[in-house]
Amino acid sequence: MHDLKHLSKKKRIHRLNILKKQDVAAPDFSAPLKESRPERKKLRLALPVLALLLAAYPIFNLLISAKTALSSVSKGSTAAVKTDIYKELDNWRAFQLAADMLPSSSFAQDRLSARLPDGGTVVYAIDEPLQRRVTRLMEDFQVPYGAFVAIEPKTGRILALASHSSTDPSWEKSSCFNLYPMASLFKIITATAALEQKKVSPDTVFPFNGRLTSENPKYWRVNPRGKNQELPLAVAMGKSVNPVFGRLASDVVGKDSLVSCAERFGFNQLLFPTPLITPSKAAIPQTDNELKLMGAGLGREVKISPLHAAAVMAAIANGGVMMSPSLVAEVSNPQGKAVYTHKPQQIKRLVAPEVTGQLARMLSTTVNSGTSRRAFHDRRGRPMLASVKIAAKTGSINGTDPAGHYSWFAAYAPMEDPQIALVALVINQNKWRIKASNVGEKALEVFFKDPS
Numbered sequence: 001m002h003d004l005k006h007l008s009k010k011k012r013i014h015r016l017n018i019l020k021k022q023d024v025a026a027p028d029f030s031a032p033l034k035e036s037r038p039e040r041k042k043l044r045l046a047l048p049v050l051a052l053l054l055a056a057y058p059i060f061n062l063l064i065s066a067k068t069a070l071s072s073v074s075k076g077s078t079a080a081v082k083t084d085i086y087k088e089l090d091n092w093r094a095f096q097l098a099a100d101m102l103p104s105s106s107f108a109q110d111r112l113s114a115r116l117p118d119g120g121t122v123v124y125a126i127d128e129p130l131q132r133r134v135t136r137l138m139e140d141f142q143v144p145y146g147a148f149v150a151i152e153p154k155t156g157r158i159l160a161l162a163s164h165s166s167t168d169p170s171w172e173k174s175s176c177f178n179l180y181p182m183a184s185l186f187k188i189i190t191a192t193a194a195l196e197q198k199k200v201s202p203d204t205v206f207p208f209n210g211r212l213t214s215e216n217p218k219y220w221r222v223n224p225r226g227k228n229q230e231l232p233l234a235v236a237m238g239k240s241v242n243p244v245f246g247r248l249a250s251d252v253v254g255k256d257s258l259v260s261c262a263e264r265f266g267f268n269q270l271l272f273p274t275p276l277i278t279p280s281k282a283a284i285p286q287t288d289n290e291l292k293l294m295g296a297g298l299g300r301e302v303k304i305s306p307l308h309a310a311a312v313m314a315a316i317a318n319g320g321v322m323m324s325p326s327l328v329a330e331v332s333n334p335q336g337k338a339v340y341t342h343k344p345q346q347i348k349r350l351v352a353p354e355v356t357g358q359l360a361r362m363l364s365t366t367v368n369s370g371t372s373r374r375a376f377h378d379r380r381g382r383p384m385l386a387s388v389k390i391a392a393k394t395g396s397i398n399g400t401d402p403a404g405h406y407s408w409f410a411a412y413a414p415m416e417d418p419q420i421a422l423v424a425l426v427i428n429q430n431k432w433r434i435k436a437s438n439v440g441e442k443a444l445e446v447f448f449k450d451p452s
Helices: 004-023 036-085 089-103 128-140 183-196 233-239 240-252 255-264 288-295 306-319 353-368 436-448
Strands: 104-106 111-115 121-123 145-151 160-165 205-208 229-232 302-304 321-323 326-334 338-340 346-349 392-401 403-413 420-428
Touching: 089 111, 089 121, 089 145, 089 326, 111 128, 121 145, 128 145, 128 160, 128 420, 128 436, 145 306, 160 321, 183 233, 183 240, 183 255, 183 288, 183 306, 183 392, 183 403, 205 240, 229 233, 229 346, 233 240, 233 353, 240 288, 255 288, 302 306, 306 346, 306 353, 306 403, 353 392, 353 403, 392 436, 403 436
Parallel strands: none
Antiparallel strands: 104 111, 111 121, 121 326, 145 160, 145 420, 205 229, 321 346, 326 338, 392 403, 403 420
């Protein structure tokens, strides 16, 4: 800019000198300016340069200003982000933050924690022995795909969030938050809808036909005059009898009531306000056969995440109230000051306490005499956790994303004062590695016994 001023000044002096040389009383602006050839040549060279510099200056100045502004905004936004992390932390922002940092977390003095980029710290709510045991179990059995979630029913504190894949390690990161066919875990919702109508109880003997594991509703019809199979609903829950719950959905509950109950349990809505967790979905049945399949847990388009399934079991254990799941015990800033501490938060009531009591009776048969009896008893038939009463449900179905056989196990214990609710999902392929019920049994064993 100094050069531009110099050129302008030089030009003004030059023009004044020319005017002084002219012998006129007053300047005649209509007369042509007379210049010598050397002066005209100089001007001819200087004026284009001057014009170019004057034209370029605003752009140059704008670029310099923009660079300065961007630098200032960048520095300011970094500080703002750091400030916002600590100022705006609520349960779900803390959940998202903890989930993002989980891959870089480590155990120290029996507490799982992760260091934030600015020097802050996330301390997890996770139970160290439980997390280690389940993770090691899935690794030892080299499960193709496995996910496990455990929740403290009364507080929503996540006690374990583990996953493993010997087939695709990239699957592990979001495995507990993605959707999979719910299979027979949906029988819990069918039973809830039926019990709420007060047309049946856990002791109601229900007629049916077809094999217990039948997947074709045309074989489930009962013969009014002929012989039919019969089972109390509580026993049918433990044995996961498809025809019973298919007919229960169709003949007792009805489509509207079943869909309404599923939505109350969190399907087809944003139950957890974070993009991390995919909302569970349940396609509305269009025919009576589709309704039967849905009630029996055979609806392929009824899908749930392991986290949501664990939250449902925790709600049943908590008298019907679902608590907000929390990964975080505490978040501290770089100075070591706690800026967020988990406080239990209620999401909604799923079901009345009297119905959860009836569900508990039905779910207790799964371990005692139902589909997971082998996993919880030794070869002599002795219970491995004799002092702990367990309410549980299994599920089994083939799936395609990822491909394999889906094995579910959901439970809470002890029934009289629930301390843990859990869900295990194992997807086996050509070679069976381990069932989800075995993972659940080992998890409960380490939780209620000596962790060594």
